Amino acid sequence: MEKEDWMREALLEAEKAGAIGEVPIGAIVVQAGKIIGRGHNLREATQDATAHAEMIAIREACEATGSWRLENAQLYVTLEPCPMCSGAMILSRVTEVYFGASDPKGGTAGTLMNLLTDDRFNHVAAVEGGILAAECGQILSNFFRELRERKKAARKKNTSNSLENKVE
Amino acid sequence: MEKEDWMREALLEAEKAGAIGEVPIGAIVVQAGKIIGRGHNLREATQDATAHAEMIAIREACEATGSWRLENAQLYVTLEPCPMCSGAMILSRVTEVYFGASDPKGGTAGTLMNLLTDDRFNHVAAVEGGILAAECGQILSNFFRELRERKKAARKKNTSNSLENKVE
Numbered sequence: 001m002e003k004e005d006w007m008r009e010a011l012l013e014a015e016k017a018g019a020i021g022e023v024p025i026g027a028i029v030v031q032a033g034k035i036i037g038r039g040h041n042l043r044e045a046t047q048d049a050t051a052h053a054e055m056i057a058i059r060e061a062c063e064a065t066g067s068w069r070l071e072n073a074q075l076y077v078t079l080e081p082c083p084m085c086s087g088a089m090i091l092s093r094v095t096e097v098y099f100g101a102s103d104p105k106g107g108t109a110g111t112l113m114n115l116l117t118d119d120r121f122n123h124v125a126a127v128e129g130g131i132l133a134a135e136c137g138q139i140l141s142n143f144f145r146e147l148r149e150r151k152k153a154a155r156k157k158n159t160s161n162s163l164e165n166k167v168e
Numbered sequence: 169m170e171k172e173d174w175m176r177e178a179l180l181e182a183e184k185a186g187a188i189g190e191v192p193i194g195a196i197v198v199q200a201g202k203i204i205g206r207g208h209n210l211r212e213a214t215q216d217a218t219a220h221a222e223m224i225a226i227r228e229a230c231e232a233t234g235s236w237r238l239e240n241a242q243l244y245v246t247l248e249p250c251p252m253c254s255g256a257m258i259l260s261r262v263t264e265v266y267f268g269a270s271d272p273k274g275g276t277a278g279t280l281m282n283l284l285t286d287d288r289f290n291h292v293a294a295v296e297g298g299i300l301a302a303e304c305g306q307i308l309s310n311f312f313r314e315l316r317e318r319k320k321a322a323r324k325k326n327t328s329n330s331l332e333n334k335v336e
Contacts (some may be wrong), residue, residue: 048227049236049260050218059216068217081284083276084259087252092217105290108251112288113281115251120280122273 003098005157006030007132010076010100013040013053014139020045025115027053027077029061029070029094035059036073038111053077054085058092070094078136080107080129086115096126100136171244171266171320172239174198175300178244178268181208181221182307188213192307195221195245197229197262198286205229221245222253226260238262246304248275248297254283257293268304 006028013026018041029037039056043049054077062068070092080103081089089097097116099109108115109127116125176197181194185208197205202213207224211217222245230236238260248271249257257265265284267277276283277295 043236046230047234048230049237049238050223050227050230050256051236052259055218062214062216062218066215068211068215068219070217082255082259083251083289084255087250087253087276088218091220091250091252097262106271106288108255112286118280120274121251 001033001130003128005075006074006097007078007100007136009035010053010078011132011139013038013057013135014078017041017053018139018143025053025077025079026141027057027075029057029073030077031061031065031070031073036064036070047094050084052082052085054081055088058088058094059131062092068092074098076131078132079103079140080109080111082106083108088120089116093123094125094142096128098131099127099129100132101140102129102133115150169201171296171299174242174244175246175266175268175304177203177206178246179300179303179307181206181225182246182304185209185221186307186311193221193245193247195225195243197225197241197243199229199233199238199241204232218252219252220253222249223256226256226262229310230260236260242266244299244302247271247308248277248279249284250274251276251283257284258289258291261291262293264296266299267295267297268300269308270297270301333335 009028010026014024016024018024022041025041027039028035037057037060039053040094042051071093074096075094076098076152078100086108102111171213177196178194182192185305186192190209193209195207196203205225205228209221210219241262243266244266246268248267284295294308
């Protein structure tokens, strides 16, 4: 399978998050050509600040292999990882990290900094961004556009309700 | 309670880790003068790369409060946090971070870098290191010294066993 095919699996995870109102980000961990961990963002559903797609996928992969060392593993994630998730990739020693869209606000795999290639830490991963970048970015921008539209409609409804109340 | 008193609670957690053969690091989360999350390193026991003291304490605090936002919370940890744990502190929006010993190999709260005060991320925490630094460092150096001694003794035993086998 090509990198783009694996990223499509991460996108499927992102869609699962979006379907339940979570910011649509998805990740998978691959080892020896098999998916050993899957995750999608569950911050709101779980009210757990650490419930990012990558963390869930890494924890599932550790459980599946019975080891905290995910050597010779590839991680695919639809959005450039934050410091927490980049840190978890270093700790779990994944060999390669592929991400889709860049994150100008918090990306730490090349945008604000690159934690994954900083050789002061005790593991360095190979990083490649831009895999299916358009699709990975689009699912996020669609989500935030729809969120804004829903909020706008809710505000409009509230304003018209309060006007009606005043007339009554 | 003073910062040193809270750090003693984090040290109690570190001791729990050491007692089961884990690198002795402990953390607590405090809100409104109460401990709402406790954690100690459980990487080997769980074989989960993300099972650091701070992560466990943060997740427990989120669960206790029913919210991923740990606003007006203080986090105490015996060792300077790594990128993953610093990232989790940013994401959970803890207000203040106090650590004991500095980590020259991987500390990201002032030593290699300071992720917690980097205002490019969407939350900045106040950081103070060196709280009970000697005790927090000592528990770690004791642990690693004992580990080296055990390994040395095991090697010696193996060598003498293999010599005995040769003689037989």
